[in-house]
Each structure stands twice: as structure tokens, then as C-alpha cells.
Amino acid sequence: MARLVMKFGGTSVADMDRIAHVAARVKREVDAGHQVAVVVSAMAGTTNQLVAWTNQAAKMPDRREYDVVVATGEQVTSGLLALALQDIGVPARSWMGWQLPITSSDAHGSARILDIDGKVLEAGFARGEVAVIAGFQGLAPGGRVSTLGRGGSDTSAVAVAAAIKADRCDIFTDVDGVYTTDPRIVEKARKLDRITYEEMLEMASQGARVLQTRSVELAMVHNVRVQVLSSFEDKPGTLVCDEGEIVEQEVVSGIAYSKDEAKLTLLRVADQPGVAASIFGPLADANVNVDMIVQNVSEDGTSTDITFTVGRADLDRTVQVIGALQTKLNYRQLLHDANVVKVSVIGVGMRSHAGVATRMFTALAEKGINIQVISTSEIKISVLIAADYTELAVRALHTAFGLDSE
């Protein structure tokens, strides 16, 4: 007997047929003798409609009332799935965030889960009952409804799994696992059987939007084994787990890319102490998240060129902030380019393997791809290149690191 959390996203519960299908899927685990807690999202489309209404109701919707409205989507699904389970003979009951409770911070609209007491759910298991938990929602201080922000149901599921010490947290979704890279670009992309938390975090933040980043962080902290699998096909997915569970670790597990980048270059900034702080301080104050940074000393030795990247949505704001610093920084020119992409090779194996960077740069050079900026971490090497080369680069790296299938 195992204890499982099963999480179903919006497309998996999009209509009554699919909810019945989900109920049958849950029943299989119950029939196999497992204790099951299910976490559900709102039916696909519902949350968008609710959010649209809040924006029609007020120009600046109070996040507390926004949460009251938006949290109803998951409440509906949890009640309906409990009914569908009962209808096929599986004892089940729904749980709202405020009932368990799933206590959260008061950051309405993007609250963080503070605590879930597993005892209530364990009492339900003892009665042979499946718990159907409304995802994405919690109980904020003062007894108000909170929501966790988009994709929050993944986080709910992992938090529940941690609270009841589940053997596994299965995230059912519309893809069948985590791939070595985006299968829409690389036909030979392979589904990974296993991936470490660290790699998954890099994959997620690099644009492979399978699991919400916060849910992976939470899983890593509490050592919750998370499986990403298809709710439509009946086959194993990808297990996100601790490095120790992966026997034969590849050097590189995957290639990620992110188009959500913009590059800025300040030409001829005075090369003196404190110049970096006077650029990046004001940007931090303006809530602009700076990713890659490169600084080169220019030929004359008295001035320097500084290049950095920000999220594409922040580009206009960044240009504004830096423009306002012209007098102070006395740079010659500010260049910016949103036509760039960040491509990364990711793998915990590179900690113990040299030569990854060389192999990467060689593969790109062979295709005539110019590298604009480089940044590295312990398990990742990222390069910024012209956006036109995205597919070419990803395919070349996928082949170079032996990730192609067959």
C-alpha cells in the first residue's frame, strides 16, 4: 500500500466526461489498495472568465476580493469530482483550502502556503475516503480566502504530499513527461525517465513550462517525489526526484531555451568603482530582474562596455530607467535588442565532467552561430544568441550532447 497525491490540471477536468475519466483513473489506484488525495484545478477556461470579471468590476481589483471570486473555480471541480467518485463507488469528499485548512500568507493573488496539517486527511484515509482538495487556494490570516497565483495547484499538490508524507505526487497534465528539449523543435527529443529537482528547476525557469517553479522548489525542500504524466495516455511519465535515485546520470539532461529575453548594452561607461551598482541599483528599485551581465574593458582602458539581459516585458521600463541615468553615468550610447534568445544546456553531471562548455561552443561555432553573452552556473551553461538561430542551435546542441533518440 502506498500513499499517493494525484493532481489534475484544467484540461484534465475540462468537462464532465473528463471528470468521469479522472474518477476512473483515481479508482484504479484505490482498487490497488493505495491511499489517495486528489488535488484539482478549475475547469479549463473558468479561471480566465473569473479573472476577466474581476477586471470588469474594478480598475484595480482588491486582491482579497479577486481571490474570493477566482477560488470558486477549484471549489466547483472538487465537488464535482467527489460526486463522480461516489458515483462509481469510491468514498470521497471535497476539501476547500479553508476547511483543511491550508494556511497561507496574506499575499493575496500570489500567496505562499505556510502549513497544512496532514492529520485531517489521515483520518479520512483511515475511513477509506479519498480526499478531493481544491488546489490553488488557501486560508489567509484573518480568515480570508487566498489564491496561490497561476499554476498554484501544482504547489498545492506538492504541499499536500509533503504534509501526508506521500510516496509520490503524480501531476497529470496534457504532456506525457519532461523531454530532453522542446519536441516541437527537435523531432528526436526523448522523454526523460527521471530528472533531478535541480535540473527540473533550470528546465522550468528556462521555458519548459511543465511544472510551476515554486512546486519544484517545494518538492526539493521536502524531498517529495513528483511524477509528471499524461492524463490522457496510460503510461509512465517523468519522475522528478533526488540525484541519489538516478543511477546513471547523463552529463547533460536537456537543452532549454527562452525567448523572453532582451539585451541592453551601455557603450563607454566610465570604468570606475561603483559604476555597476549605480546601474543595477536603480533597476532593482524599479523591480527589473537582471539575468546575465558581461563587462568588457574597452580599448582606451578608461571606459568600459556593459551588456546585460532583462525579461522582454521589462525592456521599455529598463530603457527608461537607464535613460534617466545618462547624466550621472555619462555613457556614450545605450543599445538594446529584443531579438535574442537564451539557449542553455542543463545537467547535474557537468559538476563532475569537464569539457561541456567547449563542446557547446564548438557545436554552435560549427553552425556559424555567434555567441553574444555567456553565463554559467554549477549545472547549467547559457548563451545568448540571435533569435533567428534558435531552432538551429537547439538541434545542434541536442545532437552534440547525444540526446537524440534512437
Add this chain to the structure above:
Amino acid sequence: MARLVMKFGGTSVADMDRIAHVAARVKREVDAGHQVAVVVSAMAGTTNQLVAWTNQAAKMPDRREYDVVVATGEQVTSGLLALALQDIGVPARSWMGWQLPITSSDAHGSARILDIDGKVLEAGFARGEVAVIAGFQGLAPGGRVSTLGRGGSDTSAVAVAAAIKADRCDIFTDVDGVYTTDPRIVEKARKLDRITYEEMLEMASQGARVLQTRSVELAMVHNVRVQVLSSFEDKPGTLVCDEGEIVEQEVVSGIAYSKDEAKLTLLRVADQPGVAASIFGPLADANVNVDMIVQNVSEDGTSTDITFTVGRADLDRTVQVIGALQTKLNYRQLLHDANVVKVSVIGVGMRSHAGVATRMFTALAEKGINIQVISTSEIKISVLIAADYTELAVRALHTAFGLDSE
């Protein structure tokens, strides 16, 4: 400064434009210096959709889960109206049944309100805040969501008004008040300025479906003054109040009719003690509500004919129950007729005025309408007639009791 409860039904909050309109209406009372609690229904159509889903999810939906699903409609509206109020500068917050709490019985799907502590709302008034309360829902024992049954938001509103000792409970709806009779039948029907609780109860149960019966009972018990008025037109409605508040009481306030009737006659039942009990006992056991009953001794003096009415929806069940009693009761024949209507004249004034019955029977006789069954209460006389005569009878009575306008 007065303290008001304002209740808005489904058509009054059917879309975002109407919710904005409601917010403006509430603002007027706030600007006039009043303390306001608003009770809202679900957006028109929402509850039907939610109920349909529960019926698709399970053949016999668990009422507790049904409540979880169906209660979301009011939650959405309360959040949206709070937002719309804030947007026009009126401090407001939403309240779910479980937050106040509005404690209820555990009769899920048709729970009764047990208690509302007005203190929380009064604290909100002290902060200058409008309370926007989700109608129709409560908190059942065990911390589960309950709903009060169709039309339950009226009851929520009256219960809130009782809890905070409101000066008035305004029920905004798609009609502009209570009429002397159905204006679709009688062009000269008049809107009543005032009507007593007792009369309103008879009007409601007789088919003038303006206010939910339970809400009127509750208003009578707690002496809550209830105004029924239009949410689309800006004019006073009908005040439902204590008899003492009505200076010049008409003998008859209104004419009601109900098509939801069926008549059954048992011919030649043995005329002996206990026969009535052996008929109506089994019907009560089968949950059939019997309304009018007439018993005539037949010519031979040893047997009797018994006629009674039930709700039309219960006719088949009644025929079944009585059919099974054939051997025991040894009646000659069971006749039934669903083609009947009950027409009633209603007025607290008839307590002190004789001659109402005579005037009623004369008016019907003059139009050649045959009376099949008669029943009376202190403030009401009802007759059962053939359904074809409905409009003719209602118009004749409306004129005979001087209710026609002009």
C-alpha cells in the same frame, strides 16, 4: 441614519453592467448616511448550470457535495459586487456563509439558518464598510458548506436583517411589488403599498411567487419589515409588515390562484371511524402533502365520498398509494382530475368582516362557475374550480372585492 439590508436576485446581478448598476444603487443609500448590508444571489443562469453539472457527475448527488458546487455562484457575485463598490469609492468586503458564520442545520440542499451573530457585521459598519454577503449559503455542523434551497437568498437577507436589527430589508427583484392579483391575468391589478406578513404568506403559497415563503415566515417571527421593489425602476415597492403598520386595512387585499393542484375522489368508502386516518396516514408516510379535504355522506347513509387535493406533481404517487389500499378501504372507485385550479381571496380584514364568503360565491355563480371544493382559514377563502375558468374567476373576484384600479 437607518440600517438597511438590500437583497439583489439573479436577474439583478446577471452581468457586469447590472452589478455596476447595483453598486450605484447601494452607494446612494451609503451616501444618504445609512449602514448597509447587501445580500446577493448567483448571476442568473449560474445556479442552473452548476446543478446540471452535479446531476451529470452522479445519478444521486450527495447533497453535501452538491452544496459545495452550487454555493460558488453566490461567492462569485459577492466578490464582484464588493469590487464594484470599491471601484466607486464605497468601502466594502465580501462575506461567505462560513466566514460570518451563518450557521445552518445539516439538511444539505435545503438547510435552515440556525444563527447569525450580528457583531461581526456591526464591527464592519463601525469601520464604515458595506458588507456584501453571499446569499443562499451557510455553514453546517462539521464545518461543511450548506445551501438553503431555491430562493434561499431571500431567507438569508431576512435572517441578516433580524441579526443586525435592520430598519428594513429591501428585496430587489424583477417585479416592482406585490399586486392585488397576477397582472398578467387582470389588467387592472393594483400594486399594494403595504401587505401584512400573514397575507403575504397566503399570497406566496397561493402562487404569487414574489418572495420565498420561508423568508416571510422568518420576517414575521422576527418582525423584520420587508420591502419588495424593482431593481430596474426607481420607485417604492410593497412593504410587507405587521398589521399595526397598516392604517386602513381593506377587507380583501388580493386574489391568488394556483394551478399546481390535482383533485382525487374516493367513491363509496365505508363510513366508519378511522377511515380518514387509513387514507391520509399512508399518504403522509409517502410524503404527499394533502391540501383541501371534503367528506360527504352518500345517499345510502352507510358509505361516504371523500374528495381531497394534492400537488399536481404528487398525483401519480397518490394514485399509486390509494390504489394499493383498495382491498383495505373497499371503495368503489377512485377518480382523479388534474384539470383544476385553486382560487383564493385573501385579507386579514375578513377576520372582522362578515359576508366575504357570500360575496365570493355570488360573484362566481354570476359567471356560471361551479365550485368543486371549498376550504377556509381565518384570513382566506379558497375554492377549487375547473382550470378553464381560472382567468374568468380571478377577474370576477378582483372586481367584486373592489380591487380594480381607477
